[in-house]
Amino acid sequence: MKIQMTTPLVEIDGDEMTRVLWRMIKDTLLLPYIDLKTEYFDLGLQSRNDTGDRITVDAANAAKRLGVAVKCATITPNKQRMEEFPWLKQMWKSPNGTLRAILDGTVFRAPITVDCIKPSVKTWQAPITIARHAYGDVYSGVEFFADEPGDVKMTFTGVSGKTAEYQLQTLDSPAVWRGMHNKDTSILSFARACFNYALSTKQDLWFSTKDTISKVYDGRFKDIFEREFDRNFRAEFEKLGITYFYTLIDDAVARVMRSKGGFVWALKNYDGDVMSDMVSSAFGALALMTSVLVSPDGNYEFEAAHGTVTRHYYRYLQGETTSTNPIATIFAWTGALRKRGELDGLADLVAFGERLERACLDTLQGGVMTKDLSGLVDDGFAVKAVTTQEFLDAVREKL
Secondary structure, eight states: OOBOOSSOEEEEEOOHHHHHHHHHHIIIIITTTBOOOEEEEEOSHHHHHHTTTHHHHHHHHHHHHHSEEEEOOOOOOOHHHHHHOTTOSSOOOOHHHHHHHHHOSEEEEEEOOOTTBOOSSTTOOBOOEEEEEOSSGGGGOEEEEESSOEEEEEEEEOTTSOEEEEEEEEESSOEEEEEOOOOHHHHHHHHHHHHHHHHHHTOOEEEEEOTTTSTTHHHHHHHHHHHHIIIIIHHHHHHHTOOEEEEEHHHHHHHHHHSOBOSEEEEOHHHHHHHHHHHHHHHTOTTSEEEEEEOTTSOEEEEESSOOOHHHHHHHHTTOOOOOOOHHHHHHHHHHHHHHHHHHTOHHHHHHHHHHHHHHHHHHHTTEEOHHHHTTBOTTOOOEEOOHHHHHHHHHHHO
8 A cells, every 4th residue: 555645745847867867766766655646847948938937936836835845956048058949938047046035945955975985075074064045146136248338336225215326336348247135034044044953963053154355245144143143042052062153165165175074064045056066076976965945934845956967868868778866866855755744744654755765875885876976986895887777676676
């Protein structure tokens, strides 16, 4: 008898090879065991283009309504993609940026570790979790190119009628310009999420910006974090014997590379995007990292931290069998299923998610893995590099 669900998940499909993996994972590891209930949203590029990207907003609102979503990797079109897909109506914004802007919150990304793959940074002994702010900054900024010299001013008009004007710059050549923002409410929810996560995992929390240069913008983040910590979290941190530590981001990078790991590193949106890729690659691979968005309203969106694996997709279209790593996408599903089970009181669903994760790790530790990981294992460890479907079948056998 299949494991039953009561409340649906929001299922957000994606693009290219990860879209193929999505179906393979469901067919091999989920549908045989779970009476899977989902509200399905196709965020593939064609669907976003056809709906004027309305479907992305609909998916985000469904996640707010149902509380738990699981997302496949998606394409964010750039100039090259516009040439590749001439039917695109415009260069649509990042669907992740849209989802995060609506859900708000913090993305927590942690490496998936196995004994047979050691970190490339020799001092790292425990995983480093990246806490990435998921609202604003460059992801919801306004930018443009001016093809002649000139100046740009920024004008603020408050709800009270108060106005203020700021001279940004006067330039003597064509130039690119950008304006971006963040909200006190979002920064505060980011701080609270980071402090609560550190408490729940009993780990030190590091936070870094560049407030010596961005004295107002980054300085606001620093001030809100410090104020919230002093008011509401210092005593709890001291009780557990863990610390909150702020430093400039360049100093933090140097310290991280010399550290033993085992802490939470809180970063602004763009910084977290970049550093999570560095951390995951140094621990093994982008496909060995979990990623979950936690909103201040108690909503969760689970996803793989990597992209759509375009190179493998075009080989797949030519009829080749690929060895694409599905682990991060599997863990997105297991994270969502566990959280759905926790919220709905379904112990069998929680246990299934835990068993499936263990089956993946045991399969890797048994030497069966995709080609991207086979060159990362310790010398002398017996490895069998397999195709994606063969790996999924091996995980199913363990399960």
